[in-house]
Amino acid sequence: MxxxxxxxxxxxxxxxxTSHVDPTAATPEAERIVEATGRLGGLLDTDITGLAAWVRDNPNDVPVLGLAVGLSQEKLKNALRDRFDTSGWHGLARTQPVELVTWLDAEFDLVRMLRTQMERTYTFADILVARAGTRATATxxxxxxxxxxxxxxxxxxxxxxxxxxxxxxxxxxxxxxxxxxxxxxxxxxxxxxxxxxxxxxxxxxxxxxxxxxxxxxxxxxxxxxxxxxxxxxxxxxxxxxxxxxxxxxxxxxxxxxxxxxxxxxxxxxxxxxxxxxxx
Missing domain, CATH: 3.40.1350 (Trna Endonuclease; Chain: A, domain 1)
Structure with missing residues (x-):
């Protein structure tokens, strides 16, 4: 020995x-988020009805709504399992879109959070604050x-x-x-x-x-x-x-x-x- x-x-x-990760570098995940928020920004009405239709048509993008209220993908899965007895947002978005969005709004103030953040102009300081709170390092x-x-x-x-x-x-x-x-x-x-x-x-x-x-x-x-x-x-x-x-x-x-x-x-x-x- x-x-x-x-x-x-x-x-x-x-x-x-672990290698250093450039926070400004484009990644497939970042591109998906950009595309999803673009579609989200195109909604005429950011309300329960409009968001329910959006998640039904874009089931893969439900995690973006989670991010909007401060839920990582893991936390979103855990919360869904606790409420709906499943962590599969795809199926929920297709079969229970109204219930899904209503729950997100009741539990996490989804509608108000979306309206506030989508209408706000962000500064460089806001970006750094968001990075400071990320869980990417833990991952x-x-x-x-x-x-x-x-x-x-x-x-x-x-x-x-x-x-x-x-x-x-x-x-x-x-x-x-x-x-x-x-x-x-x-x-x-x-x-x-x-x-x-x-x-x-x-x-x-x-x-x-x-x-x-x-x-x-x-x-x-x-x-x-x-x-x-x-x-x-x-x-x-x-x-x-x-x-x-x-x-x-x-x-x-x-x-x-x-x-x-x-x-x-x-x-x-x-x-x-x-x-x-x-x-």
């Missing part, structure tokens, strides 16, 4: 998981974490290993711990891997450390415990990163990797799998 490298060397190997953060999970899953699949993702494995004295990748039966796992990638900081990094510490506490001597850690968020939480590195240095876990050292991760997993006759 890999020998623990110096902490500072590991720190230098951390990279950004990208989730994607960055999944990137590492996807990479290690691809390696396990390519090696022909039987694996489970995002579950718990059993260790000593019947105790269990979480893992992002489990090779073998979770009740008698052979290899367990933590995948923790963050470009932003916060308590979630400390939570990630606790999970890896729990893995180290629960593990059996016959189990291989690895951690793939990356993202520039860790550079702001070096004390947390040191706790994981110390687990590696004291052999409480068997390996610690970044995306740039996944070739070493693959080699270590393959070596252990051959020794255990998993491949």
């Amino acid at each position: 890999s020998t623990a490298v110096d902490f500072d060397d590991y720190l230098k190997s951390l990279g950004r998981l 990208r953060a989730g994607a960055s974490g999944r990137r590492i999970e996807d990479e290690i899953e691809d390696i396990a699949r390519d090696l022909g290993l039987d694996y489970t993702t995002r579950s718990r494995f059993a260790g000593r004295n019947g105790r269990t711990a979480p893992a992002d990748l489990i090779v073998g039966d979770p009740n008698s796992a052979d290899i367990v891997v933590a995948a923790k990638g963050f470009d932003s900081t916060g308590s979630k990094l400390t939570d990630a450390v606790r999970e890896i510490e729990e893995m180290a506490e629960v593990r059996l001597p016959t189990q291989l415990v690895l951690a793939v850690i990356d993202g520039i968020g860790w550079k702001s939480r070096q004390s947390d990163l040191r706790r994981i590195h110390q687990l590696w240095a004291t052999r409480q876990i068997d390996g610690m990797y970044t995306l740039v050292t996944l070739d070493r991760f693959r080699a270590d997993v393959a070596e252990f799998a051959r020794l255990r006759r998993l491949i």
Whole structure:
């Protein structure tokens, strides 16, 4: 297995998981919103009747009404499921357009919000305020974490290993711990891997450390415990990163990797799998 490298060397190997996004760049989603608002602006009457006809004719554009009242697509889905027992706005727009718009107006003041915003002239300051409140950063953060999970899953699949993702494995004295990748039966796992990638900081990094510490506490001597850690968020939480590195240095876990050292991760997993006759 890999020998623990110096902490500072590991720190230098951390990279950004999410690329910078130009907020002025055109995207397919932005173009759809522009087209939808253009059609919305062409309404003769921005009232319940007019909006009901609009959503019936433009069912794909219901999320634009959600954005107008401050609902992200995820929040819109959750609200629809709570009210209509379905998150599918397409079907609701076609079959219950009046009920859909009436509910949006009653719950979120849709008609007034639309009239106010469509008649207003916006300044650069308004644009920056809107960007400050966006949840796009949170979405990208989730994607960055999944990137590492996807990479290690691809390696396990390519090696022909039987694996489970995002579950718990059993260790000593019947105790269990979480893992992002489990090779073998979770009740008698052979290899367990933590995948923790963050470009932003916060308590979630400390939570990630606790999970890896729990893995180290629960593990059996016959189990291989690895951690793939990356993202520039860790550079702001070096004390947390040191706790994981110390687990590696004291052999409480068997390996610690970044995306740039996944070739070493693959080699270590393959070596252990051959020794255990998993491949």
